[in-house]
Amino acid sequence: MKMISVEENLVTGGAFGCLIGALFFSFGGISNFLCEMLFWSFVCYVAVIYFEIVPSFAKKLMKKYSAVAYYLSWLAWVPLAVGCAMVMFLASLLFVDYDINELNNLLKTAKFVLSSLMAGILSVAYMKKKSVIGLVFKW
Numbered sequence: 001m002k003m004i005s006v007e008e009n010l011v012t013g014g015a016f017g018c019l020i021g022a023l024f025f026s027f028g029g030i031s032n033f034l035c036e037m038l039f040w041s042f043v044c045y046v047a048v049i050y051f052e053i054v055p056s057f058a059k060k061l062m063k064k065y066s067a068v069a070y071y072l073s074w075l076a077w078v079p080l081a082v083g084c085a086m087v088m089f090l091a092s093l094l095f096v097d098y099d100i101n102e103l104n105n106l107l108k109t110a111k112f113v114l115s116s117l118m119a120g121i122l123s124v125a126y127m128k129k130k131s132v133i134g135l136v137f138k139w
Contacts, residue, residue: 007069011062014073020041020042020079042083071125074121081117
């Protein structure tokens with residue numbers, strides 16, 4: 001396997017983060033299609049990262065649109081967070097028998113938390129890039 005740079009991994013992860021986030025937000029209710037698409041997009045993400053496959057769009061994006069690549073690299077945590085949430089939810093099914101109202105509330109809460117975290121991390125990325133907050137830590 002060839003070694004790829006961390007920046008290319010982050011941009012690829014951010015692209016998958018946008019894909020998984022868009023899938024998660026695009027469906028209003030609980031459906032098997034949503035679960036399948038989230039699962040398979042997460043599996044594709046894991047395979048791409050594990051086998052160090054860098055799509056050509058990531059390299060082109062880094063060269064032509066460095067600002068977009070910068071923000072995508074900040075969203076690289078989204079597939080991991082959604083994957084972790086899926087695993088925790090599936091594990092909780094062993095112990096809890098959810099009814100449909102609880103599942104709907106859980107989905108609404110997850111969408112709110114994910115959108116808040118994505119908005120928060122993008123605002124932090126903007127502040128860091130534009131040096132809005134000029135905090136300098138001296139050790």
